[in-house]
Amino acid sequence: MANWAMATAKTSRKPPSRRDATSLAGISATMAEPSVRGLSIADLIAKKLQEDIVLGRRHPRERLVEQDLCTDFDTHRGDVRLALFELEKMGIVERIPNRGAIVRDLKPLEVQGIYDVREELEVMAVRILPFPVPDADIVKLETIQREHGKAVDAGDLLAVFHGNVQFHRVLFGLCGNICLIETIEYLAQKVSGIRSCAYADPGALDSARRDHIAMIEALRNSRRDELIMLTRRHLKPAALAYFRAYRQRFGDNAASN
16 A cells, blocks of 8 residues: 555644654755756745655645645745745645645546646657767666665665656657647646655566666667657556555545546
8 A cells, every 4th residue: 555545634733743843954965966056946946845745755635835835844834835836836735715725636547647748748859859860868767777776675765756757858858849848747746745655665666776787778779659659658657556455545536436
């Protein structure tokens, strides 16, 4: 069962948890990363909250109380509100009148709809990307995938998440269509909260790694049909894992709505 499947549907303020105690440490570590230097505090908070949701540390329907977040991150409401607004734009958080912000609870039918669109758009991207792919781009993908593979072996799920995002950003970026690239990335962000379900299965992580390696080989050898097949297959495990976890938590009736 996924981490969040054990959580209650409603949450209230608890005594300080290990997650709360590490929030500032997480921000400090994030600020040291070259890829995020120059980002605002609000952007860094949004990044940390997204990571918590992806890793199952914060669960669907969990309230994100502004004052609690101010305390966790040692900042003011302005930064927290901007962070929550950014997450709302990404589709990860939603605001409910008279209740505030909560981690978005994506219904299975909504997830299925998003994945149906993602599949067609990602297949479009690999169908139009020009062959042969330059050697420099192949090397870049191989470098990213080596780090992703190390993260899978080490069980470093945060590094797995970022490595996977980086791999697909470079892969789909090869198509050269900016509108298509941005739409693919937006939809991937919107369902990033369901990844904790797949990350609970080491076998799924290893399958994703093997898919990445096969994609690189298909690119290297200009095998478009194989790349299209791999792109379709690669999307399925995360959604299926989420559907199973949703049924376990809310029952078959909820999963069918």
